[in-house]
Amino acid sequence: MAVAFTGTPEQEKQLLAVIGEMKETKGALMPILQKAQEIYGYLPIEVQKLIADKTDTPIEKIYGVVTFYSQFSLYPKGKFQVSICLGTACYVKGAGDIYDELKKQLKIDGGGCTEDGKYSLDACRCIGACGLAPVMMVNDDVYGRLTTKEIKGILDKYS
Amino acid sequence: MFRSQVLVCGGTGCTSGGSTKIVEALHAEIAKNNLENEVNIVTTGCFGLCANGPIVLVYPEGVFYSQVKVENIATIVSEHLLKGRIVKSLVYDETLDKDAIKSLNETNFYKKQHRIALRNCGVINPEDIDEYIGTGGYEALGKVLTSMKPEDVIQTILDSGLRGRGGGGFPTGLKWKLARNIVPNAPQKYVCCNADEGDPGAFMDRSVLEGDPHAVLEAMAIAGYAIGATQGYIYVRAEYPIAIKRLEIAIKQAREYGLLGENIFETGFNFDIGLRLGAGAFVCGEETALMTSIEGNRGEPRPRPPFPAEKGLFDSPTILNNVETYANVCQIILNGAEWFSAMGTEKSKGTKVFALGGKINNTGLVEIPMGTTLRTVIEEIGGGIPDGKKFKAAQTGGPSGGCIPPEHLDIEIDYDNLVAIGSMMGSGGLIVMDEDNCMVDIAKFFLEFTVDESCGKCTPCRIGTRRMYEILEKITKGQASMEDIDKLEKLCYHIKENSLCGLGQTAPNPVLSTLRYFKDEYVAHIKDKKCPAGVCKDLLSFSIIPEKCKGCSACARVCPVGAITGELKKPYTIDTDKCIKCGACVSTCKFGAIIKK
Numbered sequence: 001m002a003v004a005f006t007g008t009p010e011q012e013k014q015l016l017a018v019i020g021e022m023k024e025t026k027g028a029l030m031p032i033l034q035k036a037q038e039i040y041g042y043l044p045i046e047v048q049k050l051i052a053d054k055t056d057t058p059i060e061k062i063y064g065v066v067t068f069y070s071q072f073s074l075y076p077k078g079k080f081q082v083s084i085c086l087g088t089a090c091y092v093k094g095a096g097d098i099y100d101e102l103k104k105q106l107k108i109d110g111g112g113c114t115e116d117g118k119y120s121l122d123a124c125r126c127i128g129a130c131g132l133a134p135v136m137m138v139n140d141d142v143y144g145r146l147t148t149k150e151i152k153g154i155l156d157k158y159s
Numbered sequence: 160m161f162r163s164q165v166l167v168c169g170g171t172g173c174t175s176g177g178s179t180k181i182v183e184a185l186h187a188e189i190a191k192n193n194l195e196n197e198v199n200i201v202t203t204g205c206f207g208l209c210a211n212g213p214i215v216l217v218y219p220e221g222v223f224y225s226q227v228k229v230e231n232i233a234t235i236v237s238e239h240l241l242k243g244r245i246v247k248s249l250v251y252d253e254t255l256d257k258d259a260i261k262s263l264n265e266t267n268f269y270k271k272q273h274r275i276a277l278r279n280c281g282v283i284n285p286e287d288i289d290e291y292i293g294t295g296g297y298e299a300l301g302k303v304l305t306s307m308k309p310e311d312v313i314q315t316i317l318d319s320g321l322r323g324r325g326g327g328g329f330p331t332g333l334k335w336k337l338a339r340n341i342v343p344n345a346p347q348k349y350v351c352c353n354a355d356e357g358d359p360g361a362f363m364d365r366s367v368l369e370g371d372p373h374a375v376l377e378a379m380a381i382a383g384y385a386i387g388a389t390q391g392y393i394y395v396r397a398e399y400p401i402a403i404k405r406l407e408i409a410i411k412q413a414r415e416y417g418l419l420g421e422n423i424f425e426t427g428f429n430f431d432i433g434l435r436l437g438a439g440a441f442v443c444g445e446e447t448a449l450m451t452s453i454e455g456n457r458g459e460p461r462p463r464p465p466f467p468a469e470k471g472l473f474d475s476p477t478i479l480n481n482v483e484t485y486a487n488v489c490q491i492i493l494n495g496a497e498w499f500s501a502m503g504t505e506k507s508k509g510t511k512v513f514a515l516g517g518k519i520n521n522t523g524l525v526e527i528p529m530g531t532t533l534r535t536v537i538e539e540i541g542g543g544i545p546d547g548k549k550f551k552a553a554q555t556g557g558p559s560g561g562c563i564p565p566e567h568l569d570i571e572i573d574y575d576n577l578v579a580i581g582s583m584m585g586s587g588g589l590i591v592m593d594e595d596n597c598m599v600d601i602a603k604f605f606l607e608f609t610v611d612e613s614c615g616k617c618t619p620c621r622i623g624t625r626r627m628y629e630i631l632e633k634i635t636k637g638q639a640s641m642e643d644i645d646k647l648e649k650l651c652y653h654i655k656e657n658s659l660c661g662l663g664q665t666a667p668n669p670v671l672s673t674l675r676y677f678k679d680e681y682v683a684h685i686k687d688k689k690c691p692a693g694v695c696k697d698l699l700s701f702s703i704i705p706e707k708c709k710g711c712s713a714c715a716r717v718c719p720v721g722a723i724t725g726e727l728k729k730p731y732t733i734d735t736d737k738c739i740k741c742g743a744c745v746s747t748c749k750f751g752a753i754i755k756k
Contacts, residue, residue: 026473027435029455034397034436061456068457068614069438071397087359088554088590089516091604097742125441125608126359127398129175130516131209131523142175148746 005046012050014039019054029057029065033072042073078113078120080158082106084136087126095134099123101148102136105155119155161199163240166216168281170205170369171362171401172523173212177229178202181213184229188236198240204370206281208268210522211251216263216281223263225251267539268521273502275510276324276363276486277526280370285405288412291373297418299489300377303384304426312385313339316488318496320508325353325444325481326556326585327661328507328574331488337468338386338478348388349472350379351479353449354395354402357441358557359608361588363512364482366524368395368402371486372409376419376432378488383430386478391432394449397439406434441558441612445660446471446479448614459616460660481586483512503529507573513555515541517590518548527572534568537591548593552676556585558605558612559665561672562598581672583665597694598677599684603631605669613662620663623654627670634681635695637688644681648674696740699755705730707752714744714753 018035022028032051037043043066052059066072084090084099103109106119113120129135132144136154143154167173167182185200206214211225215235222245224235231249238244247255253266263269274280283290291297303312317332338348352375356364368375379391395403410432413419421429435453442448443458450472452458471477487509491499500508507529513536516522520542527536533553537543544550552562561582563570570576574584592601606628615621630647633639651667658664674681683689690698703714703723708730715723715731722738725731733744733753745753 027453027455030435030438030452034438064457065455069440071437071439088557088588088604089360089514089522091359092517092590092592092596092601096604124398125357125439126362127175128171128362128365129209130360130362130514131172131212132175133516133522135175144175 005044007040007044007046011039015047015050016054019051023055029055029062033062033066037072042076044074075113076117078118080119080138081122082119082136082138082155083122083124083127085125085127085129085134086123087130087133089126089130090134093133097148098134098136098146098151101151102155105151118159161197163198164218165198165200165240166203166218166281167200168204168206168212168214169202169285169401170209170212170280170366171399172205172209173214174401176213178213180229181215181227181232184232185215185236188232189240192236192241194236194240201284202286203282204280204285205277205366205524207272207277207366207524207526208251208521209524210520214281220245220260221262222260223251223254224249267542268523268525271531271535271540272526273510273528274526275490276367276374276483276512277370277524278490279374280366280524283371285370285372286408288373288409288416288418291371295493296373296489297377299492300380300418301424303381303492304424304428309339309385309387312381312492315492315496316385319491319499320496320503320506321484321487321491321499322507322574323481324483324487324511324586326559326583328584331480331484334468334478334480335382335385337466338388338476341469342476345387345476347390347473347475348386349475349477350382350386350388350391351450351453351472351477352379352391352393352485353444353446353479353481354393354399355437355444355449356396356399356482356586357444357612358559358586358588360516360590361514361557361586363514363524363587365396365399365402367482367486367512368399369405372402372405373413374489375406375482375485376409376413378485379432380419380423380430381488381492382478382480382485384428386476388478389429389431391430392435392453392472393432394435394437394443394453397436403434403436410434440614441608442614442660442662445662448660449479450477457614459614460662462659483587504571504573504576506575511572511584511587513587513589515589515591517554518544518593518596519591520545529573530571532569532571533563536572536589537568541591544591544593548595550591551594551596552592552598552601554582554590554592554601554669555588556583556665556668557588558608559583559661559668560585560588561668562592562601562676563672564676581668581675583668595692595694597635597690597692598673598680599631599635599690600692600694602670602673603628603635606631606666609662609666613666617657617659617663619654619657620659620666623650623658624663624666626650627654627667631670634684635690636697637684637695639685641682641685644674644678644685693756699740700735701733701738701740701742701744701753701755702735703731703733704752704754707750709750709752711749713747713749717743717747719743 048062135144215224254261321331322328443452448458448460467477512526613620710728722734
């Protein structure tokens with residue numbers, strides 16, 4: 001899934017400011033990557049190269065760290081980020097079926113993004129709303145006590 | 160002075176249920192009724208009874224409104240806060256006693272709890288340091304710095320019997336003692352806090368950070384004084400935005416008050432704390448992996464020795480304790496080691512917080528004295544299983560723990576008892592399962608998790624867990640033979656013995672414990688090709704009950720493979736050879752005429 005990099009000079013300026021600020025901090029790589037993902041929405045190779053250059057870190061180390069942690073993404077996410085909680089409490093209450101329904105409705109697999117860039121789907125590990133299990137999130141909105149029948153209606157709200 | 164205090168839960172559970180909007184509505188309604196000078200609104204941390212959220216508590220009466228919606232706020236303000244008439248229809252029914260309102264502490268959910276780590280959660284505004292100080296906050300740090308030697312602090316913690324609440328159960332005082340003494344003249348030492356709560360289904364650490372962040376900061380400063388460190392780090396999951404925000408506020412306020420930083424209490428003691436965010440890796444809950452991650456690397460564990468007490472973060476002596484462990488420290492300093500060790504069992508002192516979840520009525524957070532029976536937690540505090548279903552198992556310890564069957568319900572919960580029956584305390588997730596949960600499927604669920612989260616550094620864990628997962632998948636598809644169970648069991652012991660870190664060493668536990676107590680379910684999958692709980696899709700078959708079918712054809716129209724046929728207004732039938740078991744027909748049928756078994 002190749003997506004053309006569309007970073008702007010403003011974004012680059014923001015990132016350079018973050019790197020300048022953090023350069024002297026011990027173990028600064030993780031916070032820099034987190035800020036970079038906030039700025040760009042994901043961490044394409046172009047951004048990783050920039051960080052490697054400016055922090056004198058080998059690119060393979062940066063790539064190694066980025067691919068190790070599940071929160072860092074090499075690809076852009078959808079406009080609406082759907083994530084279904086697959087924590088144990090949600091799972092025993094049927095989150096697996098909700099996940100299947102989401103895949104069916106969106107016609108994508110976990111970790112994927114619809115072709116129009118509108119929806120991306122991820123499974124996450126416990127957002128901590130176990131009282132509302134099973135739970136899913138669309139961007140910052142939380143939906144709890146879900147049944148498979150409600151999924152289509154919820155997705156339709158976002159377009 | 161306000162005549163009424165309205166406490167609204169601002170924990171993650173209630174926030175997900177809309178409590179932020181409730182606070183906004185309260186402010187608006189109170190302004191409308193000109194009550195701004197009489198009623199104070201406080202956003203607190205978690206009350207614990209998440210199943211009944213969003214929660215609003217009104218003092219001085221102590222009225223507990225549960226499952227409050229924004230639409231209810233106008234009524235609560237105009238009736239209760241303006242006219243003094245309690246809105247009984249919204250009150251948590253267990254606190255309603257004919258004409259009077261019972262105290263929360265008399266309800267089944269709260270009466271057997273004993274709150275030490277959670278003592279301020281749902282009581283104070285976590286974003287206001289003055290409220291923490293008002294409940295005795297930072298007194299313990301003052302006492303330690305002005306009247307105790309570091310050795311005395313360590314001795315107090317040792318005497319209290321406090322053990323690590325992250326799951327390992329290592330004596331906290333001993334950890335501190337080692338870090339103080341192994342390298343006495345180290346130029347730098349570190350105090351770390353493990354807030355990378357990875358067990359999916361455990362949220363006690365998050366609730367402490369959201370509800371009482373200063374308790375953790377204060378305890379870390381005490382630990383710093385005890386071992387001779389001046390810098391602390393809290394490694395917190397990035398998935399906990401509310402906890403992170405409240406920690407940032409708390410650190411800033413503590414610095415402003417001179418309770419973090421230089422020359423604290425004018426004793427010459429310096430201590431500061433930095434936040435580091437995780438990025439979604441379960442293995443980072445392991446101590447050496449966590450430190451490697453703070454250093455800015457892939458969070459892979461490293462062999463021990465050297466132990467962190469000798470060579471930890473940035474190669475300096477380091478202690479790492481869990482959030483809940485720290486949350487006990489200040490109370491032990493203030494009330495004494497004997498007070499703490501009087502609670503609990505012989506080898507496990509104090510209390511433990513559990514996150515109750517799954518098939519249980521009172522989902523939420525409970526803190527119980529060690530030694531309380533599992534039955535008390537599930538049946539009394541948890542209010543039992545919903546819909547009259549039968550209890551099948553309680554899972555503790557998450558992906559590292561095991562399933563506890565009904566015959567062990569009377570076990571007294573402590574570190575050693577849980578290990579003896581093949582589970583473990585873990586960080587405190589307690590997931591209840593009923594007759595509709597398949598234990599093979601649950602074992603497979605946890606293995607899928609460990610396969611996904613294995614860091615890949617050592618072979619037994621990287622490859623072994625995958626092989627285990629494949630065998631479990633074969634079983635749930637009805638393609639396994641009885642020899643596969645022996646193979647699976649052997650693999651379990653190899654992985655336990657040969658993995659580098661705790662993740663791999665405990666990954667087989669969910670399989671071993673379900674094999675021990677629920678072997679009949681494994682056998683049913685293999686020999687009878689049946690899933691007794693009706694969960695494993697490949698072993699299910701769908702059929703239509705002719706008596707219930709009205710012949711409306713809705714199922715036939717929705718079936719993606721044309722497996723359902725029939726004549727209108729007569730019972731339809733499913734061709735099981737064609738059926739792909741997608742379940743579309745079941746969710747379409749309005750008459751409950753399609754069953755899977």
